[in-house]
Amino acid sequence: MRNALLIAFREYLENARTRGFWISILALPVVLLISLAAPAFLEDKAIPSRYFIIHDAGGWIEPDLIQSIAQQNRGELVQAMRGYLGENALPGKLDEALEGLEAWQNNAATAGDAFDMAPFLPMNPPAFDPPKPRFIPLPLPGDIQGSQTPDEIIEFLKPYLRGQNMNVESEGQGGVSLFAVVIVPPAQPGQTNPAARQIQYWSTNPGDDSLLQRISHVADRKARREALRSRGLDIQTIEQTMNIHVPVAEYDARKDEGLEAVNMSDKIRQWAPSGFVYLLFISLFAVMQLLLNSTIEEKSNRLLEILLSSVRPVEIMIGKLLGNGLAGLTLVGVWVLLMAGFAAFRMDTNSELSQGIAAAVTSTGLVPAFLLYFVLGFLIYSGLFLMVGSVSQTVKDAQSYTGFFMIIMIVPLMTMFVIPRDPNGVLAITLSWIPIYTPFVMLNRLSGNPPLWEILGTLVLCSVTIVIILSLAARVFKRSIISIGSTGKRGPKP
Numbered sequence: 266m267r268n269a270l271l272i273a274f275r276e277y278l279e280n281a282r283t284r285g286f287w288i289s290i291l292a293l294p295v296v297l298l299i300s301l302a303a304p305a306f307l308e309d310k311a312i313p314s315r316y317f318i319i320h321d322a323g324g325w326i327e328p329d330l331i332q333s334i335a336q337q338n339r340g341e342l343v344q345a346m347r348g349y350l351g352e353n354a355l356p357g358k359l360d361e362a363l364e365g366l367e368a369w370q371n372n373a374a375t376a377g378d379a380f381d382m383a384p385f386l387p388m389n390p391p392a393f394d395p396p397k398p399r400f401i402p403l404p405l406p407g408d409i410q411g412s413q414t415p416d417e418i419i420e421f422l423k424p425y426l427r428g429q430n431m432n433v434e435s436e437g438q439g440g441v442s443l444f445a446v447v448i449v450p451p452a453q454p455g456q457t458n459p460a461a462r463q464i465q466y467w468s469t470n471p472g473d474d475s476l477l478q479r480i481s482h483v484a485d486r487k488a489r490r491e492a493l494r495s496r497g498l499d500i501q502t503i504e505q506t507m508n509i510h511v512p513v514a515e516y517d518a519r520k521d522e523g524l525e526a527v528n529m530s531d532k533i534r535q536w537a538p539s540g541f542v543y544l545l546f547i548s549l550f551a552v553m554q555l556l557l558n559s560t561i562e563e564k565s566n567r568l569l570e571i572l573l574s575s576v577r578p579v580e581i582m583i584g585k586l587l588g589n590g591l592a593g594l595t596l597v598g599v600w601v602l603l604m605a606g607f608a609a610f611r612m613d614t615n616s617e618l619s620q621g622i623a624a625a626v627t628s629t630g631l632v633p634a635f636l637l638y639f640v641l642g643f644l645i646y647s648g649l650f651l652m653v654g655s656v657s658q659t660v661k662d663a664q665s666y667t668g669f670f671m672i673i674m675i676v677p678l679m680t681m682f683v684i685p686r687d688p689n690g691v692l693a694i695t696l697s698w699i700p701i702y703t704p705f706v707m708l709n710r711l712s713g714n715p716p717l718w719e720i721l722g723t724l725v726l727c728s729v730t731i732v733i734i735l736s737l738a739a740r741v742f743k744r745s746i747i748s749i750g751s752t753g754k755r756g757p758k759p
Contacts, residue, residue, distance in 0.1 A: 268576045269583040276588025280555050281595075289551045290596055294603045314397045315476060316431075316441045318405060320418055321449035325462075330483045331402055337479075338398045343370045345396050350385060358385040400476055403443070406431070415448040419467055422446050426469050444468060445476055519714065535712045539681050541635045542709045544597065546678055549642050552593035553650045553670075556585065557663055560654030578743035582651065590643050597639065634711055641727050642704035646670070648734035655738075655745035677705030688713025697723050700730035 280286050321327035343366060350362045362385035369380045382393070409421055422443065425431045430440025448465040464484055466477050490500050515527040649670060657663035676696070684693045688710040696706040697715075703723045707715070 269580040269587065272576065272581055272584025273587035273591065276559065276585050277591050279559065280589065280592040283555075285558075286555065286592065286596075290599050293547060293600050297604065312473075313442075315400045315444040315473075316403050317400060317445040317447060317476060318403050318422065318443065319447040319449065320405060320415070321447075323449070323451040325449055325452070326464075326480070326484050326487050327449070329487055330480060333479060333483050334398075334400045334402070337400075339370065341396045341399065346380065346382065346393070349393050350382060353387070353390050354385050355387055361385065400479075403431070403441075415450065415465060418448065419446060419465070422467075426467060444470065447480060536685055537631060538709045538711050539685055541631055542677060542681050542705050544600065545635065545639055545642060545705060545708060546674065548593055548597045548600075548639065549646055550674065551596055552589055552643060553646050555592060556589045556647055557650045557654045557667065558660065559585065559589070560651060561657055561660055561663060579739055582739055582742050585651070586644070586647055589647065590640070593639070593643060631711065634708055638704035638708045641724075641731065644731045645701055645704070645727070645734055646674075648731070648738040651738045652741045655741045673701060677702055677709075680706070681709065684709045685712055689715060694719070698726065700727045703727045
């Protein structure tokens with residue numbers, strides 16, 4: 266056993282010295298950080314403000330559209346202010362600041378005034394970067410007469426839609442890119458059906474239909490209001506009636522009496538195992554690659570032949586498994602610490618979201634369960650990958666085998682978000698009893714409190730499978746390295 270521990274220590278150090286090991290450690294936090302920050306950054310920075318012109322001779326929807334866009338811009342500004350105050354507000358001032366911001370948002374009289382955040386911020390706070398307006402309306406150019414037909418207006422504006430910059434003095438710049446032109450035809454004499462109108466929307470970017478959808482929503486709402494008014498119905502009463510909301514309280518029958526109400530912590534607890542399943546998958550995959558590469562490399566440089574002179578093959582295999590297993594736990598430990606540090610730094614510790622995440626991780630037994638299933642999954646897949654490394658002469662040879670195992674391992678990822686919706690359903694139970702999927706699926710089922718006999722039964726079956734796989738791996742590994750030592754070649758004797 267002493268030889269196996271020495272080999273494990275050496276294996277761990279060899280992994281820790283490789284660039285791939287440290288890249289694996291940093292890759293997950295970087296990818297998660299980018300995936301969280303990139304959408305908001307691209308939405309705010311990469312997509313410019315959209316300038317558009319609306320020609321509505323009768324003023325049918327233009328006032329409502331401008332008001333709708335102003336409300337959207339105001340809502341996005343308030344959202345940005347909430348995030349800024351959450352990061353920079355003085356201790357004890359955040360709740361007061363958010364209450365004042367909400368009152369400012371709901372007060373239409375302050376639509377043209379800015380909300381003063383200074384009383385809630387420390388001295389010399391970081392500058393607030395307001396979001397860019399999503400849509401900005403432009404007036405018709407002076408060269409266009411309001412009496413011109415829609416076709417004439419479009420022909421005049423087409424060059425600007427196709428890329429020619431339009432000079433706009435109010436924007437304080439030489440020119441802006443025109444995104445869209447909206448033509449609203451006036452009502453025809455005797456026309457009583459608002460739906461008979463056809464609004465023209467001209468653009469050169471059909472991939473972005475956000476403005477088109479907003480125009481359609483505003484026009485539909487306007488037409489419905491007019492149709493109701495033409496039938497002698499009171500619009501305000503109807504809208505008040507349509508805004509009636511019946512609250513539906515959600516309860517969990519598994520919880521203790523008096524605590525049955527479902528809150529955000531319960532929702533997070535239901536889905537938290539899926540995050541651990543993903544962490545289990547990428548950690549196992551990273552460790553399997555380390556094990557596979559080290560096995561093939563040691564076969565190619567004759568190191569196993571040297572070790573075989575003083576160490577039994579089974580001790581070499583045990584040492585490699587222990588060393589790579591510790592490397593995998595190191596990966597997971599560093600990932601968890603980095604993500605916990607990032608969450609503590611970026612999230613409000615008093616928020617319901619952060620408290621729900623903390624409760625889901627610390628009070629549900631997910632961490633011990635993850636460690637248990639990590640060990641089981643590592644032993645299963647390490648035995649399989651060790652056999653692949655034993656029969657492969659190069660990494661290229663092993664790729665054909667690893668592709669097959671990747672297809673097998675992708676199944677838990679495909680069902681990662683399905684199983685929490687029905688953790689005790691037929692699919693979940695069936696996959697639980699397939700040993701190569703047991704670590705992933707049973708970890709994902711913990712939110713559904715599976716029966717104890719299923720937990721114990723799948724553990725027993727998984728353990729028996731591990732014994733069989735490792736026994737086969739030991740025979741293949743022993744035959745492979747003995748053939749290296751007896752023939753002096755890099756592979757089994759043909």
